[in-house]
Amino acid sequence: MPFSSEIELLVFPETLANNDMALLVSGKLVQLLMLAWLGALATGEIQCGRLDENLLYTTDESTKPSENPWVGILLEDQGNHYENMRCSVVIINELHVLTTASCVKGFNSRSGDTKAVAMLGVWNENDSPEEELVCNDKDFCVPGPELYKVVDIKVHPQRDRDTGDNDLAILRLEKAIEWTHWIQPICLEGSSEPETLTNRNLHYSGFNHGDYSRGKGLAMTVSTPKCKKLTSSTVFFPVNQMCAYPVKRTKFYPGAPLMDIDVRDEKPHNFYLVAILVRNIDTDATTQVYQSVRRARSWLLENTK
Template sequence: MLGRITVIALLVGLFGFIVQSAQEEECGSFNEDQMLKQNGFAIPTEHQWVARIVYSKGFEGKIKDNGCLGVLISKRNVLAPAHCFVQYNGVAEAFSVHLGVHNKSAPVGVRVCETDGYCTRPAQEIKLAEIAIHPEYDSRSLKNTLAVLTLQRDAKINPNVMPICMPPLQLLNDTLVAQTFIVSGLRVFEDLRLKTWVNTLSRSHCQSRVKSLVTSSNTVCGYHARKEAYYLGAPLVGMQKKGSFTQNFYLVGILIDWGWDKERVMSSFLAIRNYMDFIQLNSNSLIVRH
Protein backbone atom coordinates (compact mmCIF):
# COMPACT_ATOMS: atom_id res chain seq x y z
CA MET A 1 0.00 0.00 0.00
CA LEU A 2 1.11 3.53 -0.73
CA GLY A 3 2.12 5.12 2.54
CA ARG A 4 3.85 8.33 1.55
CA ILE A 5 2.42 11.19 -0.46
CA THR A 6 4.38 14.00 -2.06
CA VAL A 7 4.15 17.21 -0.03
CA ILE A 8 3.22 20.29 -2.04
CA ALA A 9 3.90 23.59 -0.23
CA LEU A 10 3.15 26.22 -2.87
CA LEU A 11 3.44 29.93 -2.27
CA VAL A 12 0.16 31.82 -2.30
CA GLY A 13 -0.71 33.86 -5.34
CA LEU A 14 0.91 31.92 -8.19
CA PHE A 15 -2.23 30.60 -9.83
CA GLY A 16 -5.88 31.49 -10.13
CA PHE A 17 -8.79 29.60 -8.61
CA ILE A 18 -12.43 28.87 -9.21
CA VAL A 19 -15.22 29.72 -6.81
CA GLN A 20 -18.50 28.12 -7.80
CA SER A 21 -21.88 29.42 -6.83
CA ALA A 22 -24.14 27.18 -4.77
CA GLN A 23 -26.61 27.11 -7.66
CA GLU A 24 -24.12 25.02 -9.67
CA GLU A 25 -23.40 22.56 -6.88
CA GLU A 26 -24.86 21.81 -3.46
CA CYS A 27 -22.96 22.33 -0.22
CA GLY A 28 -23.53 22.60 3.51
CA SER A 29 -26.91 20.84 3.61
CA PHE A 30 -29.04 22.27 6.43
CA ASN A 31 -32.15 20.68 7.92
CA GLU A 32 -33.79 22.44 10.85
CA ASP A 33 -35.41 19.28 12.24
CA GLN A 34 -32.06 17.49 12.25
CA MET A 35 -30.31 20.42 13.93
CA LEU A 36 -32.87 20.51 16.75
CA LYS A 37 -32.24 16.85 17.62
CA GLN A 38 -29.19 17.38 19.80
CA ASN A 39 -28.95 13.86 21.22
CA GLY A 40 -25.27 13.66 20.37
CA PHE A 41 -25.44 11.44 17.28
CA ALA A 42 -25.55 12.79 13.74
CA ILE A 43 -27.67 10.77 11.34
CA PRO A 44 -26.12 9.76 7.97
CA THR A 45 -27.50 12.78 6.11
CA GLU A 46 -26.10 15.28 8.63
CA HIS A 47 -22.63 16.84 8.41
CA GLN A 48 -21.85 14.80 5.31
CA TRP A 49 -18.51 16.62 4.80
CA VAL A 50 -16.70 14.75 7.60
CA ALA A 51 -13.83 12.66 6.18
CA ARG A 52 -11.78 10.01 7.99
CA ILE A 53 -8.03 9.99 7.31
CA VAL A 54 -6.51 6.58 6.57
CA TYR A 55 -2.82 5.86 7.04
CA SER A 56 -0.72 3.11 5.51
CA LYS A 57 -1.12 1.01 8.66
CA GLY A 58 -4.77 1.77 9.31
CA PHE A 59 -6.94 4.57 10.70
CA GLU A 60 -4.81 5.56 13.66
CA GLY A 61 -1.87 7.92 13.47
CA LYS A 62 0.69 9.04 16.01
CA ILE A 63 -1.31 12.03 17.19
CA LYS A 64 -3.52 12.92 20.13
CA ASP A 65 -6.20 10.25 20.65
CA ASN A 66 -4.87 8.31 17.66
CA GLY A 67 -7.18 9.50 14.90
CA CYS A 68 -7.61 12.34 12.43
CA LEU A 69 -10.47 13.73 10.41
CA GLY A 70 -10.76 16.13 7.52
CA VAL A 71 -13.55 18.11 5.91
CA LEU A 72 -14.63 17.79 2.28
CA ILE A 73 -14.58 21.24 0.64
CA SER A 74 -15.02 20.16 -3.01
CA LYS A 75 -15.38 16.94 -4.97
CA ARG A 76 -11.59 16.62 -5.08
CA ASN A 77 -10.29 18.35 -1.91
CA VAL A 78 -10.24 17.82 1.85
CA LEU A 79 -8.90 20.13 4.59
CA ALA A 80 -7.14 18.70 7.65
CA PRO A 81 -4.56 19.73 10.30
CA ALA A 82 -0.99 19.55 9.01
CA HIS A 83 0.21 17.81 12.18
CA CYS A 84 -1.92 14.81 11.24
CA PHE A 85 0.52 14.14 8.41
CA VAL A 86 3.98 15.64 8.79
CA GLN A 87 6.33 13.29 10.63
CA TYR A 88 9.62 14.18 12.29
CA ASN A 89 11.52 13.39 9.09
CA GLY A 90 9.46 15.97 7.19
CA VAL A 91 7.57 13.35 5.17
CA ALA A 92 3.78 13.55 5.02
CA GLU A 93 2.31 10.11 5.59
CA ALA A 94 -1.23 9.18 4.63
CA PHE A 95 -2.96 6.83 2.23
CA SER A 96 -6.61 7.70 1.58
CA VAL A 97 -9.78 9.21 2.99
CA HIS A 98 -13.13 7.63 3.83
CA LEU A 99 -16.23 9.67 2.98
CA GLY A 100 -19.77 9.06 4.19
CA VAL A 101 -18.71 7.22 7.35
CA HIS A 102 -21.60 7.10 9.84
CA ASN A 103 -20.35 4.12 11.90
CA LYS A 104 -16.56 3.94 12.05
CA SER A 105 -16.67 0.19 12.82
CA ALA A 106 -18.69 -0.61 9.69
CA PRO A 107 -16.83 -1.97 6.63
CA VAL A 108 -16.15 0.53 3.84
CA GLY A 109 -17.93 -0.03 0.53
CA VAL A 110 -20.79 -2.02 2.09
CA ARG A 111 -24.38 -0.92 2.69
CA VAL A 112 -25.02 -1.04 6.44
CA CYS A 113 -28.29 -1.01 8.41
CA GLU A 114 -27.93 0.15 12.01
CA THR A 115 -29.97 -1.02 14.99
CA ASP A 116 -31.46 2.48 15.20
CA GLY A 117 -33.13 1.94 11.84
CA TYR A 118 -30.82 3.90 9.54
CA CYS A 119 -29.56 2.17 6.41
CA THR A 120 -26.53 3.96 5.00
CA ARG A 121 -25.02 4.03 1.56
CA PRO A 122 -21.58 2.41 1.26
CA ALA A 123 -18.78 4.69 2.48
CA GLN A 124 -16.28 5.73 -0.20
CA GLU A 125 -12.54 5.20 0.01
CA ILE A 126 -10.49 7.49 -2.24
CA LYS A 127 -6.69 7.46 -2.38
CA LEU A 128 -4.71 10.68 -2.00
CA ALA A 129 -2.79 12.25 -4.85
CA GLU A 130 -1.14 15.18 -3.04
CA ILE A 131 -0.90 16.85 0.35
CA ALA A 132 -0.28 20.61 0.30
CA ILE A 133 1.17 21.73 3.64
CA HIS A 134 0.94 25.42 4.51
CA PRO A 135 4.40 26.92 3.78
CA GLU A 136 4.53 28.61 7.21
CA TYR A 137 3.48 25.57 9.25
CA ASP A 138 5.50 25.22 12.49
CA SER A 139 5.46 21.68 13.90
CA ARG A 140 6.52 22.86 17.38
CA SER A 141 3.92 25.56 17.97
CA LEU A 142 1.37 24.14 15.47
CA LYS A 143 1.12 27.62 13.97
CA ASN A 144 -0.57 27.50 10.54
CA THR A 145 -1.27 23.78 10.91
CA LEU A 146 -3.26 23.36 7.72
CA ALA A 147 -3.12 20.88 4.85
CA VAL A 148 -5.15 20.69 1.65
CA LEU A 149 -5.53 17.12 0.41
CA THR A 150 -6.12 16.38 -3.26
CA LEU A 151 -7.92 13.13 -4.03
CA GLN A 152 -7.08 10.89 -6.98
CA ARG A 153 -10.67 11.10 -8.23
CA ASP A 154 -13.82 13.06 -7.55
CA ALA A 155 -15.99 12.08 -4.61
CA LYS A 156 -19.42 10.79 -5.59
CA ILE A 157 -21.88 13.28 -4.16
CA ASN A 158 -25.00 11.73 -2.62
CA PRO A 159 -27.22 12.36 0.43
CA ASN A 160 -24.41 11.00 2.70
CA VAL A 161 -21.48 12.77 1.02
CA MET A 162 -21.48 16.51 0.33
CA PRO A 163 -18.91 19.34 0.54
CA ILE A 164 -19.22 22.04 3.16
CA CYS A 165 -19.80 25.61 1.94
CA MET A 166 -16.90 28.00 2.40
CA PRO A 167 -17.29 31.13 4.56
CA PRO A 168 -19.46 33.76 2.85
CA LEU A 169 -17.59 36.96 2.04
CA GLN A 170 -19.87 39.12 4.18
CA LEU A 171 -18.96 37.06 7.28
CA LEU A 172 -15.18 36.93 6.82
CA ASN A 173 -14.59 39.88 9.15
CA ASP A 174 -17.24 39.12 11.79
CA THR A 175 -16.08 38.23 15.28
CA LEU A 176 -15.79 34.53 16.13
CA VAL A 177 -15.99 35.21 19.88
CA ALA A 178 -19.26 34.83 21.84
CA GLN A 179 -20.83 32.78 19.06
CA THR A 180 -22.54 29.38 18.96
CA PHE A 181 -21.32 26.89 16.35
CA ILE A 182 -21.56 23.12 15.85
CA VAL A 183 -18.71 20.60 15.79
CA SER A 184 -19.21 17.16 14.29
CA GLY A 185 -17.07 14.09 13.79
CA LEU A 186 -15.84 10.77 15.15
CA ARG A 187 -14.10 9.99 18.43
CA VAL A 188 -12.31 7.14 20.18
CA PHE A 189 -15.04 5.73 22.39
CA GLU A 190 -18.07 6.05 20.10
CA ASP A 191 -18.73 4.29 16.79
CA LEU A 192 -21.33 6.69 15.40
CA ARG A 193 -20.68 10.18 14.11
CA LEU A 194 -21.39 12.80 16.78
CA LYS A 195 -22.30 16.47 16.94
CA THR A 196 -22.45 19.08 19.68
CA TRP A 197 -22.76 22.83 20.18
CA VAL A 198 -19.61 24.88 20.82
CA ASN A 199 -19.81 28.21 22.64
CA THR A 200 -16.79 30.33 21.69
CA LEU A 201 -14.80 32.46 24.10
CA SER A 202 -11.87 34.87 24.05
CA ARG A 203 -8.42 33.37 23.57
CA SER A 204 -7.24 34.82 26.89
CA HIS A 205 -10.07 33.08 28.75
CA CYS A 206 -9.35 29.75 27.08
CA GLN A 207 -5.67 29.99 27.96
CA SER A 208 -6.48 30.83 31.56
CA ARG A 209 -8.69 27.73 31.86
CA VAL A 210 -6.60 25.18 29.91
CA LYS A 211 -3.00 26.38 29.81
CA SER A 212 -1.83 23.58 27.52
CA LEU A 213 -4.41 24.40 24.82
CA VAL A 214 -2.85 25.45 21.51
CA THR A 215 -4.16 28.90 20.61
CA SER A 216 -3.02 31.79 18.45
CA SER A 217 -4.42 34.84 16.71
CA ASN A 218 -5.60 32.47 13.96
CA THR A 219 -7.65 30.19 16.22
CA VAL A 220 -11.04 30.25 17.92
CA CYS A 221 -11.72 28.29 21.11
CA GLY A 222 -14.63 27.36 23.30
CA TYR A 223 -16.50 24.83 25.42
CA HIS A 224 -18.45 21.87 24.06
CA ALA A 225 -22.03 21.68 25.27
CA ARG A 226 -21.60 17.91 25.73
CA LYS A 227 -18.71 16.07 27.39
CA GLU A 228 -17.36 14.66 24.13
CA ALA A 229 -13.95 15.18 22.57
CA TYR A 230 -13.45 14.58 18.87
CA TYR A 231 -10.66 13.39 16.63
CA LEU A 232 -8.41 16.19 15.39
CA GLY A 233 -9.65 17.80 12.20
CA ALA A 234 -13.34 17.71 13.16
CA PRO A 235 -15.06 20.63 11.40
CA LEU A 236 -16.60 23.55 13.25
CA VAL A 237 -19.52 24.97 11.27
CA GLY A 238 -21.74 28.00 11.42
CA MET A 239 -25.20 28.66 10.01
CA GLN A 240 -25.64 31.14 7.18
CA LYS A 241 -28.94 33.00 7.10
CA LYS A 242 -30.77 34.50 4.15
CA GLY A 243 -33.59 36.76 5.19
CA SER A 244 -35.46 35.04 8.02
CA PHE A 245 -34.29 31.54 7.04
CA THR A 246 -31.13 29.52 7.63
CA GLN A 247 -30.02 28.23 4.25
CA ASN A 248 -26.81 26.27 4.87
CA PHE A 249 -23.86 25.41 7.09
CA TYR A 250 -20.46 26.94 6.31
CA LEU A 251 -16.97 26.07 7.51
CA VAL A 252 -15.62 28.08 10.45
CA GLY A 253 -12.60 26.03 11.54
CA ILE A 254 -10.99 22.63 12.05
CA LEU A 255 -10.15 21.12 15.44
CA ILE A 256 -6.41 21.24 16.21
CA ASP A 257 -6.31 20.67 19.99
CA TRP A 258 -8.52 20.05 23.02
CA GLY A 259 -8.32 19.61 26.78
CA TRP A 260 -10.38 19.15 29.94
CA ASP A 261 -11.45 22.00 32.21
CA LYS A 262 -12.73 19.95 35.14
CA GLU A 263 -15.84 18.25 33.68
CA ARG A 264 -15.96 20.32 30.50
CA VAL A 265 -14.24 19.87 27.14
CA MET A 266 -12.54 22.92 25.64
CA SER A 267 -11.28 22.83 22.05
CA SER A 268 -9.19 25.05 19.81
CA PHE A 269 -10.01 25.38 16.10
CA LEU A 270 -7.92 26.85 13.30
CA ALA A 271 -10.04 29.65 11.81
CA ILE A 272 -10.34 28.90 8.10
CA ARG A 273 -11.14 32.46 7.06
CA ASN A 274 -7.49 33.42 7.66
CA TYR A 275 -6.28 30.89 5.07
CA MET A 276 -8.58 31.39 2.10
CA ASP A 277 -5.78 32.29 -0.32
CA PHE A 278 -3.85 29.11 0.49
CA ILE A 279 -7.00 26.97 0.30
CA GLN A 280 -8.10 28.50 -3.00
CA LEU A 281 -4.63 28.07 -4.48
CA ASN A 282 -4.57 24.35 -3.77
CA SER A 283 -8.21 23.49 -4.54
CA ASN A 284 -9.79 22.84 -7.90
CA SER A 285 -13.04 24.58 -6.95
CA LEU A 286 -14.84 25.87 -3.86
CA ILE A 287 -18.50 26.58 -3.20
CA VAL A 288 -19.77 29.77 -1.60
CA ARG A 289 -23.41 30.67 -0.99
CA HIS A 290 -24.31 34.33 -1.39
Protein backbone atom coordinates (compact mmCIF):
# COMPACT_ATOMS: atom_id res chain seq x y z
CA MET A 1 0.00 0.00 0.00
CA PRO A 2 1.47 3.39 -0.96
CA PHE A 3 1.99 5.89 1.82
CA SER A 4 1.82 9.66 1.69
CA SER A 5 5.07 11.47 2.36
CA GLU A 6 3.37 13.08 5.32
CA ILE A 7 2.08 10.31 7.58
CA GLU A 8 -0.01 11.15 10.58
CA LEU A 9 -0.37 8.48 13.27
CA LEU A 10 -3.88 8.01 14.58
CA VAL A 11 -3.94 8.40 18.37
CA PHE A 12 -6.65 8.76 20.96
CA PRO A 13 -6.47 11.75 23.33
CA GLU A 14 -8.06 9.97 26.28
CA THR A 15 -5.27 7.37 26.30
CA LEU A 16 -2.20 9.52 25.86
CA ALA A 17 0.68 9.48 28.30
CA ASN A 18 2.80 12.49 29.16
CA ASN A 19 5.77 11.36 27.08
CA ASP A 20 6.18 11.31 23.36
CA MET A 21 8.92 10.39 20.97
CA ALA A 22 9.83 11.45 17.49
CA LEU A 23 9.50 9.15 14.53
CA LEU A 24 11.07 10.00 11.20
CA VAL A 25 8.94 8.80 8.27
CA SER A 26 9.87 9.65 4.65
CA GLY A 27 11.95 12.59 5.83
CA LYS A 28 9.07 14.06 7.84
CA LEU A 29 9.15 14.36 11.62
CA VAL A 30 6.07 12.73 13.11
CA GLN A 31 5.18 12.85 16.79
CA LEU A 32 4.41 9.32 17.95
CA LEU A 33 2.74 9.87 21.33
CA MET A 34 3.17 7.14 23.90
CA LEU A 35 -0.13 5.58 24.97
CA ALA A 36 -1.03 5.37 28.65
CA TRP A 37 -1.89 1.69 28.33
CA LEU A 38 1.79 0.77 27.89
CA GLY A 39 2.15 0.51 31.65
CA ALA A 40 -0.81 -1.85 31.83
CA LEU A 41 0.61 -3.95 29.00
CA ALA A 42 3.90 -4.33 30.85
CA THR A 43 2.15 -5.65 33.96
CA GLY A 44 -0.33 -7.78 32.03
CA GLU A 45 -3.30 -5.75 33.29
CA ILE A 46 -5.62 -5.61 30.31
CA GLN A 47 -9.24 -4.59 30.78
CA CYS A 48 -11.45 -6.85 28.70
CA GLY A 49 -14.31 -5.37 26.72
CA ARG A 50 -12.89 -1.85 26.72
CA LEU A 51 -15.38 0.76 25.53
CA ASP A 52 -15.51 4.50 24.93
CA GLU A 53 -18.89 5.83 26.01
CA ASN A 54 -18.71 8.65 23.46
CA LEU A 55 -18.75 6.10 20.64
CA LEU A 56 -21.93 4.42 21.90
CA TYR A 57 -24.18 7.27 20.85
CA THR A 58 -23.15 7.78 17.24
CA THR A 59 -24.90 6.61 14.10
CA ASP A 60 -21.63 5.49 12.51
CA GLU A 61 -21.77 2.09 10.84
CA SER A 62 -17.98 1.74 10.84
CA THR A 63 -15.84 1.43 13.94
CA LYS A 64 -12.84 3.48 14.89
CA PRO A 65 -9.56 1.51 14.63
CA SER A 66 -9.43 0.98 18.40
CA GLU A 67 -13.15 0.24 18.76
CA ASN A 68 -14.14 -3.39 19.47
CA PRO A 69 -10.50 -4.56 19.21
CA TRP A 70 -11.43 -8.20 19.90
CA VAL A 71 -12.89 -8.78 16.42
CA GLY A 72 -10.67 -10.41 13.80
CA ILE A 73 -11.01 -12.44 10.60
CA LEU A 74 -10.53 -16.15 9.94
CA LEU A 75 -8.12 -17.00 7.11
CA GLU A 76 -7.01 -20.26 5.50
CA ASP A 77 -3.33 -20.78 4.74
CA GLN A 78 -3.17 -21.80 1.07
CA GLY A 79 0.63 -21.98 1.03
CA ASN A 80 1.27 -19.05 -1.28
CA HIS A 81 -1.57 -16.85 -0.02
CA TYR A 82 -4.21 -16.52 2.68
CA GLU A 83 -7.87 -16.94 1.74
CA ASN A 84 -10.43 -14.84 3.58
CA MET A 85 -13.03 -17.30 4.92
CA ARG A 86 -15.59 -14.53 5.50
CA CYS A 87 -15.93 -15.44 9.15
CA SER A 88 -15.16 -13.30 12.19
CA VAL A 89 -13.23 -14.47 15.23
CA VAL A 90 -13.54 -13.05 18.74
CA ILE A 91 -10.56 -12.80 21.11
CA ILE A 92 -11.39 -14.29 24.51
CA ASN A 93 -7.91 -14.50 26.02
CA GLU A 94 -4.23 -14.40 25.05
CA LEU A 95 -4.24 -17.87 23.44
CA HIS A 96 -7.80 -18.40 22.22
CA VAL A 97 -10.35 -16.97 19.83
CA LEU A 98 -13.96 -18.02 19.32
CA THR A 99 -15.92 -18.54 16.11
CA THR A 100 -18.70 -20.79 14.82
CA ALA A 101 -18.19 -24.51 14.30
CA SER A 102 -19.65 -24.01 10.81
CA CYS A 103 -16.81 -21.63 9.96
CA VAL A 104 -14.13 -24.25 10.69
CA LYS A 105 -15.80 -27.39 9.32
CA GLY A 106 -13.40 -27.49 6.35
CA PHE A 107 -10.24 -27.23 8.43
CA ASN A 108 -8.02 -30.01 9.72
CA SER A 109 -8.95 -30.58 13.36
CA ARG A 110 -5.67 -32.32 14.16
CA SER A 111 -3.45 -30.32 16.50
CA GLY A 112 -0.59 -28.41 14.94
CA ASP A 113 -1.57 -28.28 11.27
CA THR A 114 -5.09 -26.91 11.00
CA LYS A 115 -4.34 -24.46 8.12
CA ALA A 116 -6.49 -21.91 10.01
CA VAL A 117 -5.07 -18.46 10.77
CA ALA A 118 -6.57 -15.65 12.85
CA MET A 119 -5.91 -12.15 11.54
CA LEU A 120 -6.14 -9.77 14.49
CA GLY A 121 -5.87 -6.02 14.80
CA VAL A 122 -7.51 -5.69 11.39
CA TRP A 123 -9.62 -2.63 10.73
CA ASN A 124 -9.97 -3.02 6.96
CA GLU A 125 -10.16 -6.37 5.19
CA ASN A 126 -7.85 -5.10 2.45
CA ASP A 127 -5.03 -4.33 4.87
CA SER A 128 -2.03 -6.63 4.61
CA PRO A 129 -0.11 -8.08 7.58
CA GLU A 130 3.05 -7.23 5.62
CA GLU A 131 2.41 -3.53 6.16
CA GLU A 132 3.98 -2.00 9.26
CA LEU A 133 1.45 0.81 9.06
CA VAL A 134 -1.80 1.07 7.11
CA CYS A 135 -3.31 4.44 6.29
CA ASN A 136 -6.61 5.76 5.06
CA ASP A 137 -7.15 8.44 2.42
CA LYS A 138 -6.67 11.16 5.05
CA ASP A 139 -3.23 9.81 5.97
CA PHE A 140 -4.35 8.52 9.35
CA CYS A 141 -2.33 5.40 10.11
CA VAL A 142 -2.51 2.47 12.48
CA PRO A 143 -0.37 -0.67 12.83
CA GLY A 144 -1.02 -3.37 10.23
CA PRO A 145 -2.88 -6.54 11.25
CA GLU A 146 -1.13 -9.49 12.89
CA LEU A 147 -1.40 -13.17 11.91
CA TYR A 148 -1.70 -15.95 14.49
CA LYS A 149 -1.55 -19.58 13.39
CA VAL A 150 -4.27 -21.83 14.84
CA VAL A 151 -2.86 -25.08 16.22
CA ASP A 152 -5.97 -26.66 17.72
CA ILE A 153 -9.73 -26.51 17.09
CA LYS A 154 -12.28 -27.62 19.68
CA VAL A 155 -15.90 -27.84 18.55
CA HIS A 156 -18.62 -27.72 21.21
CA PRO A 157 -19.27 -31.36 22.22
CA GLN A 158 -23.05 -30.86 22.02
CA ARG A 159 -23.06 -29.34 18.57
CA ASP A 160 -26.12 -30.57 16.70
CA ARG A 161 -25.51 -30.81 12.96
CA ASP A 162 -29.23 -31.27 12.28
CA THR A 163 -30.57 -28.26 14.16
CA GLY A 164 -27.41 -26.13 14.17
CA ASP A 165 -27.47 -25.70 17.95
CA ASN A 166 -24.25 -25.10 19.91
CA ASP A 167 -22.51 -23.86 16.78
CA LEU A 168 -19.29 -22.89 18.58
CA ALA A 169 -15.60 -23.60 18.14
CA ILE A 170 -12.58 -22.55 20.21
CA LEU A 171 -9.38 -21.93 18.27
CA ARG A 172 -6.09 -22.17 20.17
CA LEU A 173 -3.27 -20.04 18.83
CA GLU A 174 0.34 -21.07 18.33
CA LYS A 175 1.66 -18.17 20.40
CA ALA A 176 0.29 -15.72 22.93
CA ILE A 177 -1.29 -12.57 21.56
CA GLU A 178 0.70 -9.40 22.02
CA TRP A 179 -1.78 -6.91 23.43
CA THR A 180 -1.92 -3.48 21.85
CA HIS A 181 -4.49 -0.70 21.74
CA TRP A 182 -5.90 -2.39 18.62
CA ILE A 183 -5.83 -6.02 19.80
CA GLN A 184 -7.57 -6.78 23.09
CA PRO A 185 -10.03 -9.40 24.47
CA ILE A 186 -13.74 -9.19 25.14
CA CYS A 187 -15.21 -10.05 28.54
CA LEU A 188 -17.02 -13.38 28.75
CA GLU A 189 -19.65 -12.26 31.25
CA GLY A 190 -21.02 -9.23 33.06
CA SER A 191 -21.07 -8.52 36.77
CA SER A 192 -24.88 -8.61 36.68
CA GLU A 193 -26.90 -9.82 33.71
CA PRO A 194 -30.62 -9.68 32.86
CA GLU A 195 -32.58 -12.87 33.38
CA THR A 196 -33.86 -12.88 29.81
CA LEU A 197 -32.29 -11.89 26.50
CA THR A 198 -35.68 -11.17 24.90
CA ASN A 199 -36.42 -7.59 23.85
CA ARG A 200 -32.87 -6.36 24.44
CA ASN A 201 -31.22 -3.75 22.22
CA LEU A 202 -27.69 -5.12 21.91
CA HIS A 203 -24.49 -4.15 20.09
CA TYR A 204 -22.77 -6.23 17.45
CA SER A 205 -19.58 -5.76 15.46
CA GLY A 206 -17.62 -7.45 12.72
CA PHE A 207 -17.05 -7.51 8.99
CA ASN A 208 -19.70 -7.68 6.31
CA HIS A 209 -20.42 -8.00 2.64
CA GLY A 210 -21.09 -4.30 2.14
CA ASP A 211 -17.89 -2.59 3.30
CA TYR A 212 -14.26 -3.51 3.87
CA SER A 213 -13.91 -1.76 7.21
CA ARG A 214 -14.96 -3.28 10.53
CA GLY A 215 -18.57 -2.38 11.14
CA LYS A 216 -20.97 -2.16 14.04
CA GLY A 217 -24.67 -1.90 14.70
CA LEU A 218 -27.59 -2.42 17.04
CA ALA A 219 -30.03 -5.32 17.01
CA MET A 220 -33.23 -5.93 18.99
CA THR A 221 -33.63 -9.49 20.22
CA VAL A 222 -37.03 -11.17 19.84
CA SER A 223 -38.93 -13.96 21.56
CA THR A 224 -38.52 -17.62 20.66
CA PRO A 225 -42.03 -17.87 19.12
CA LYS A 226 -41.24 -14.86 16.93
CA CYS A 227 -37.88 -16.39 16.06
CA LYS A 228 -39.55 -19.65 14.99
CA LYS A 229 -41.82 -17.70 12.68
CA LEU A 230 -38.97 -15.67 11.20
CA THR A 231 -36.88 -18.76 10.51
CA SER A 232 -39.82 -20.96 9.43
CA SER A 233 -38.98 -23.33 12.31
CA THR A 234 -42.60 -24.08 13.16
CA VAL A 235 -41.82 -27.25 15.12
CA PHE A 236 -38.40 -26.74 16.64
CA PHE A 237 -35.88 -23.97 17.14
CA PRO A 238 -32.46 -24.55 18.79
CA VAL A 239 -32.80 -23.89 22.50
CA ASN A 240 -29.48 -22.05 22.71
CA GLN A 241 -30.01 -19.79 19.71
CA MET A 242 -31.82 -16.49 19.40
CA CYS A 243 -32.98 -14.03 16.75
CA ALA A 244 -32.48 -10.31 16.46
CA TYR A 245 -33.62 -7.51 14.17
CA PRO A 246 -30.66 -5.34 13.15
CA VAL A 247 -31.26 -1.65 12.54
CA LYS A 248 -29.50 -1.99 9.17
CA ARG A 249 -29.94 -4.89 6.72
CA THR A 250 -26.20 -5.37 6.17
CA LYS A 251 -25.24 -9.05 6.31
CA PHE A 252 -22.33 -9.50 8.69
CA TYR A 253 -20.00 -12.49 8.56
CA PRO A 254 -20.71 -15.41 10.93
CA GLY A 255 -18.78 -15.17 14.17
CA ALA A 256 -19.64 -11.50 14.76
CA PRO A 257 -20.09 -10.93 18.51
CA LEU A 258 -23.40 -9.78 20.00
CA MET A 259 -22.56 -7.75 23.08
CA ASP A 260 -24.23 -6.26 26.13
CA ILE A 261 -22.80 -3.53 28.35
CA ASP A 262 -21.83 -4.05 31.97
CA VAL A 263 -22.95 -0.95 33.89
CA ARG A 264 -21.18 -0.15 37.15
CA ASP A 265 -21.86 2.88 39.35
CA GLU A 266 -24.41 3.96 36.72
CA LYS A 267 -21.71 4.19 34.04
CA PRO A 268 -21.01 1.92 31.03
CA HIS A 269 -17.99 -0.09 32.13
CA ASN A 270 -17.25 -2.70 29.45
CA PHE A 271 -18.73 -4.94 26.77
CA TYR A 272 -19.30 -8.61 27.49
CA LEU A 273 -20.12 -11.42 25.07
CA VAL A 274 -23.73 -12.59 24.79
CA ALA A 275 -23.72 -14.57 21.54
CA ILE A 276 -22.06 -14.91 18.14
CA LEU A 277 -23.74 -14.64 14.76
CA VAL A 278 -24.37 -17.92 12.93
CA ARG A 279 -26.47 -16.83 9.93
CA ASN A 280 -28.57 -14.12 8.29
CA ILE A 281 -32.09 -14.68 6.99
CA ASP A 282 -33.85 -12.46 4.47
CA THR A 283 -37.59 -12.07 4.99
CA ASP A 284 -39.36 -8.70 4.95
CA ALA A 285 -36.30 -7.50 6.83
CA THR A 286 -32.96 -9.08 7.66
CA THR A 287 -33.05 -11.39 10.66
CA GLN A 288 -29.87 -12.35 12.48
CA VAL A 289 -29.63 -15.76 14.16
CA TYR A 290 -27.16 -15.89 17.06
CA GLN A 291 -25.67 -18.72 19.12
CA SER A 292 -25.92 -17.79 22.78
CA VAL A 293 -22.78 -18.40 24.86
CA ARG A 294 -24.46 -18.23 28.27
CA ARG A 295 -24.81 -21.98 28.75
CA ALA A 296 -21.46 -22.57 27.06
CA ARG A 297 -19.41 -20.42 29.43
CA SER A 298 -18.25 -23.31 31.61
CA TRP A 299 -17.09 -25.14 28.46
CA LEU A 300 -15.34 -22.00 27.26
CA LEU A 301 -13.55 -21.45 30.56
CA GLU A 302 -12.54 -25.10 30.90
CA ASN A 303 -11.06 -25.21 27.38
CA THR A 304 -9.27 -21.88 27.42
CA LYS A 305 -7.17 -22.29 30.54
